[in-house]
Amino acid sequence: MIWMAWRQHRKQLLFTVLGLAALAAFVVPTGVAMRKSFADKGLDGCLSSASQRYPDSACVAALDSFSNEFGGLAIVGVLFVVLPLLVGLFLGAPLVAREVEHGTHRLVWTQGVSRRHWAFVKFGLVGAAALCAATVYGLGVSWWIAPLHDAGSIGSRLSPLLFDMQGVVPIAYTLFAVALGIFAGILWPKVLPAMAATLAGFVAVRIPLAVLARPRYIAARERTYPVIGAESAPDPDPDSWLLASGVRDASGRMVAPHAEIVCVPNSGGPAGGCADVGIDAYNWQLYQPGSRFWPFQWIESGIFVALTVLLLYLAIRRLRRLT
Amino acid sequence: MDPVLETDQLGKRYGRTWALRDCSLRLPAGRVAALVGPNGAGKTTLLHLAVGLLRPDAGTVRVFGASPYDNIRTLADVGFVAQDTPLYRDFTPVELITMGGKLNRRWDAALARHRLADLGIPPDRPVGKLSGGQRAQVALALALAKQPRLLLLDEPVASLDPLARREFLQSLMGSVADAGTTVLLSSHLLADLERVCDYLVVLNAAQVRLSGAVDDVAASHRQLVGPRHNGEPIAGVAEVLRASHTDRQSTLLVRTHGPITDPMWTVHEVTLEDLILAYLADGHAQTSHAAWGVLT
Secondary structure (H helix, E strand, O other), X not given: OHHHHHHHHHHHHHHHHHHHHHHHHHHHHHHHHHHXXXXXXXHHHHHHHHOOOOOOHHHHHHHHHHHHHHXXXXXXXXXXXXXXXXXXXXXXXXXXXXXXXXXXXXXXXXXOOOHHHHHHHHXXXXXXXXXXXXXXXXXXXXXXXXXXXXXXXXXXOXXXXXXXXXXXXXXXXXXXXXXXXXXXXXXXXXXXXXXXXXXXXXXXXXXXXXXXXXXXXXXXXXXXXXXXXXXXXXXOOOOOEEEEEEEEOXXXXXXXXXXXXXXXXXXXOOOOOHHHHOOOOEEEEEEEOHHHHHHHHHHHHHHHHHHHHHHHHHHHHHHHHOO | OOOOEEEEEXXXXXXXXXXXXXXXXXXXXXXXXXXXOOOOOOHHHHHHHHOOOXXXXXXXXXXXXXOOOOOHHHHOOEEEEOOOOOOOOOOOHHHHHHHHHHHOOOOXXXXXXXXXXXXXXOOOOOHHHOOHHHHHHHHHHHHHHXXXXXXXXXXXXXXXXXXXXXXXXXXXXXXXXXXXXXXXXXXXXXXXXXXXXXXXXXXXXXXXXXXXXXXXXXXXXXXXXXXXXXXXXOOOEEEEEEEEEOOOEEEEEEEEOOOOOOOOOEEXXXXXXXXXXXXXXXXXXXXHHHHHOOOO
16 A cells, blocks of 8 residues: 555655755755855854844944845745645645546545555655655755844744744644645545645635734733833843834823834933823833744644644545545 | 345435435346446446445445445455546556555456456556557456456446457456356446346436346346237236337237237237337436426
């Protein structure tokens, strides 16, 4: 049966490997170039020596230069977010749908192998291939993006899209996409509808989870500081993910949403916005600290792995009734 | 002897339409049975129920005494060639034979290879590039390599030209005769199967119209020609299947339950073909006229 599954899917697996190779052809050279530039500019020293939030001007210039050189690549990185979906569409959705569409299920399900056994082997082989591909891709992109993140070129690792393309979540997304594709192919045993359903289902789960659920995995922290007095936002963790911010007056009422006001003390006169909000007003921010990157990665991966298991269970149950 | 295939009040429904209904039949071992009926009569449904691809919605189906649904122990004894002979089109015949060996505990790869070699089928060409007749032969070889005790074939010759039909059926009969395999093969044309089958199941509009050994069926049906008939009973006649009348004369196709001795009637034998047509004409549905909004 393993021979059979391998023979049937070797072409798809070959294309997956080719896809990864194409990805590597982009990621490896640019990644190496970034690291080289990072070292040449002495950014390691800049970032580690000080533990200071305000590096000296030479370092600022070096960081700016690095960001200008490579910051644009982050846009390309956004494309990586769709890769798990592609695996689900091309490996998952046709798995059962194509058998039924071509009628070959009538051949293979009337041999001496039960449907459940058949499903275990096929799902297992394709799932294992997807797992390997996703691991390579997830680790590769994490490696690639690290200098950009360290140099502060792209913002918090927790922010949407950046969170989604590194760490372990790409692996979980890929497994979920494959399971979703298989399940859709059993519900609509035709390749094209199954692919469409996979696409719709993947987007319908991923986006609400990322937008609505992710900011709430762990209770967000609040930070307040006066509008007068502070030189700038006291940011203990430059990698934190800002969820909401604004200016509140003394009673706590939001007077200027999405704003931050900082006035120079004792400047006198109607300086900036301070005159409008009163001296008792304070800046308010709701944020997730950057140190929660890995807890968030494991929580989100856990959710998608659980969904994967559920979908595979339902798929195998339904497969026995598929006629 | 226990029947190889037995159905009792078997029914299968798609949505609200019954594809097969109240189907009761017993197929004795060693028979080569023809399953005849027009397109859409339920032949494929019956075969899929027998090979465990479908689960009955009513009644039971038993193959070698067990329900075949997703039952690999029973399926090990059943060879099946589905309609349009589905095969993995990018596999070569050699790979398909290897596949069969991996998927079945009992597998005679040498038999399959010999068959295909005798037929001159190229071993290394993807089956998607073979002709329809060659593909049908490959599918049959795969089914026979299981050394099945029951062989089910769904319209195996429908896509073949007349020469390929004859070759296919000849090679099929050559293989099953020695092993004593029970065969059930479907077609919408009896002419395809008349030469090879010794048992007959006629299916029309989701129901079994007739089933029995060809000899019994032939012996129990007669054509009667005599004076104009107005429906009064005739001694020895169980059922009038079809009647056509002229002013003075009637021609009846009847099922008999005894000798017809009435000298008024001239008795003729009937061909199997006429007989089946009579059973099939019987069930023609008129509902579509209403659906089309036309009057008959």
